[in-house]
Amino acid sequence: DQQVKQNSPSLSVQEGRISILNCDYTNSMFDYFLWYKKYPAEGPTFLISISSIKDKNEDGRFTVFLNKSAKHLSLHIVPSQPGDSAVYFCAASVAGNQFYFGTGTSLTVIP
Amino acid sequence: DVKVTQSSRYLVKRTGEKVFLECVQDMDHENMFWYRQDPGLGLRLIYFSYDVKMKEKGDIPEGYSVSREKKERFSLILESASTNQTSMYLCASSLKRLAGAQHFGDGTRLSIL
Numbered sequence A: 001d002q003q004v005k006q007n008s009p010s011l012s013v014q015e016g017r018i019s020i021l022n023c024d025y026t027n028s029m030f031d032y033f034l035w036y037k038k039y040p041a042e043g044p045t046f047l048i049s050i051s052s053i054k055d056k057n058e059d060g061r062f063t064v065f066l067n068k069s070a071k072h073l074s075l076h077i078v079p080s081q082p083g084d085s086a087v088y089f090c091a092a093s094v095a096g097n098q099f100y101f102g103t104g105t106s107l108t109v110i111p
Numbered sequence B: 001d002v003k004v005t006q007s008s009r010y011l012v013k014r015t016g017e018k019v020f021l022e023c024v025q026d027m028d029h030e031n032m033f034w035y036r037q038d039p040g041l042g043l044r045l046i047y048f049s050y051d052v053k054m055k056e057k058g059d060i061p062e063g064y065s066v067s068r069e070k071k072e073r074f075s076l077i078l079e080s081a082s083t084n085q086t087s088m089y090l091c092a093s094s095l096k097r098l099a100g101a102q103h104f105g106d107g108t109r110l111s112i113l
Helices: none
Strands: A010-014 A019-025 A032-038 A045-051 A056-059 A062-067 A072-077 A086-093 A099-101 A105-110 B004-006 B010-013 B019-021 B023-025 B031-038 B042-049 B064-070 B073-078 B087-094 B108-112
Touching: A010 A019, A019 A032, A019 A086, A019 A105, A032 A062, A045 A056, A045 A062, A045 A072, A072 A086, A086 B042, A099 B042, B004 B087, B010 B019, B019 B108, B023 B031, B023 B087, B031 B064, B031 B073, B042 B064, B042 B073, B073 B087
Parallel strands: A010 A105, B010 B108
Antiparallel strands: A019 A072, A032 A045, A032 A086, A056 A062, A062 A072, A086 A099, A086 A105, B004 B023, B019 B073, B023 B073, B031 B042, B031 B087, B064 B073, B087 B108
């Protein structure tokens, strides 16, 4: 059973606008969350993380929001750039142990 | 910069063969992982290891085994390859158990005919 879900397989956004990628999880014990970005023919690369003691973490154009009561995670990219076009995976774990990944959302940023 | 190297980008094998996928990391990371990525299923953990000669099963270990004789190398073994093991295989490493971010190799696209 999928413990981490990304319900949108794809998303298209105009360059310069905000991209919002969503992730839902079912296990209330998850306390550490990450986002990865994956280009074709490459392995995923770490983007940003958040622990459950926070509800927001920012790194440049990337912000991750955590809503524990809703078991919902989102990644905001502002402003979106064509180079952001990739597949984005969210992942969750309990105390940094085994990570559970979502199915990914393919983001296309249109110039 | 962390480098995780997988020995092959593409591999074609026959049903019933014993298949070895090799992974080497160059940053003295304690933890190493093997995942497979399939469309609509995301990344699923096969096996992981927190130390030399140590291994733990992930979510889908059936049909696979692993070997970690040296800290930098983690091998995935398909004991008797089957067509349902055709997939993209990704190796990853991380520094500490609680540190989080895993560094991935570029993957091996394995086809079992």
